[in-house]
Amino acid sequence: MTQILDWRPEPGEVVEFEPATDRTPVPHDVPASHFQQAHLRLAAAHRAAGRRQSPWVAMVFDLPGRADVDALAEAWQGLARRHEAFHTWYEPETEDLAGFGLPPGSLTLRPLRVGDLTSTDELRAYVHRRMDEQTWAGRPGLLAGVIRRETASTVYFAIDHAYTDGHSLALLFDEVRTRYHAACSGTPVDLPPVPGYLDCNRRERRRSASLTAAAPELAAWSEFLAVRDGGFPAFPVGLGNDAGALLPGRRLQYPVLTAAEARAFRAHCARHGGGFGAGAFAALALAQWEFTGNDVYRVLTAVQTRAYPRLLPVHGWLVNLVPLLFRLPASPTFAGATAAAQQGFQRARAGYDVPLHRALELLLEDGDVPSIPPMVSYVDGRTAPGSRDYLRANATVLTGPDNASGVSMWFNWFPDRADVVVSMPDTPEAATGVPKYLDRVREIMLGAASGAPRAS
Secondary structure, eight states: OEEGGGOOOOOEEEEEEEEEOSSOOEEEOOOOOHHHHHHHHHHHHHHHTTOOOOOEEEEEEEEESSOOHHHHHHHHHHHHHHOGGGTEEEOTTSTTOOEEEOOGGGOEEEEEEEEEEOOHHHHHHHHHHHHHHHHHSSSOOEEEEEEEOSSEEEEEEEEEGGGOOHHHHHHHHHHHHHHHHHHHHTOOOOOOOOOOHHHHHHHHHHHHHHOOTTOGGGHHHHHHHHSTTOSSOOOSSOOSOTTOOOEEEEEEEEEEEEHHHHHHHHHHHHHTTOOHHHHHHHHHHHHHHHHHOOOEEEEEEEEEOOOSGGGTTOOSOOEEEEEEEEEOOSSOOHHHHHHHHHHHHHHHHTTTTSOHHHHHHHHSSSOOOOSSOOOEEEEEGGGSTTGGGTTTTTOEEEEOSOEESSOEEEEEEETTEEEEEEEEEOOHHHHHHHHHHHHHHHHHHHHHHHTOOOOO
């Protein structure tokens, strides 16, 4: 996960794949999901105020040699026709976020030569501008292109976050490469139809409408919000942002464990009733206790809402944030913290289909949700399709320039390592305090991986 301002692409010939259709968009009546609604309205407000923004997520990866643009065009066209996320959308400038779609068979993608860009800075600025331009408008918001070179070519693509998430990006990486290699060799690709995200939106809205403040499904949320001062928890170190304003952000990437250490850490956690994720939360909670004396750990954590195997191939922003809360045992140890974290996560995960925005609307007086809620995510990326090729393909997730009011963290376990990416306000206090906290978290996890008792 890299901010686009830190991306350093090698120059080359740029070719983009231009979507076209001869059909008129057809309205649909499926409401946007809660996350889509909040995201699209915030983006529209930024545009109305004249603020530049990058509300997309993107990925880049390498193909060997000078890429075949016709094969790539065929790959992108097949993918855009197969997945609803690339031929349905919501108009962000309409008050009710009106939905539209195109017949998938009407979509074509044609290669369009941009030209040779010979400077890394010029190339990055060009791709950044095109991602901003292409992904926000009310239409299939996909930007796809390639930087061609003789030794290796870099594929880039970006999609409005409203229609994609990290799981979707992993699926896209694998499918584009599968389709590309098939097109190069003249081999047919026989991929089955997949469900669309609009059905997921329908289910979420039905679920949301059925909830009341007294619903038992909101018990975990009620407990989470009632602890101490209520609302969202403060970070264990000062961030220099007491007002909770949305500030320019800074991103850090911390190595945590090698592949061997990650496996040892997971085995140690399993001996104490938890998984890798529970162990990471345990380390976060123990470090918090050491820094603040607070033995109650609270955080929002990301979970997929793809509840059934048939939904795993769906492209969309199918993620929810759920309230994780647990108390450290007396005389805290890593073993006891891991067991408590596992129980807390299982309880939080049970509410995967209780929409964050609806829960807070019902339980908070003002129903206000931070535009970017601070959270902690854990993903085991080792089983994603094509994950063993990430290193060889130099696969990298790109995001726009960060904004942050608090600290968000993404723990990722890949075949070669486990790391954590951190987004935080770009303040002197955060720059000093957050790394100290993360260093302690890493020490605790390394201690567990080696089987050593936790140092106090």
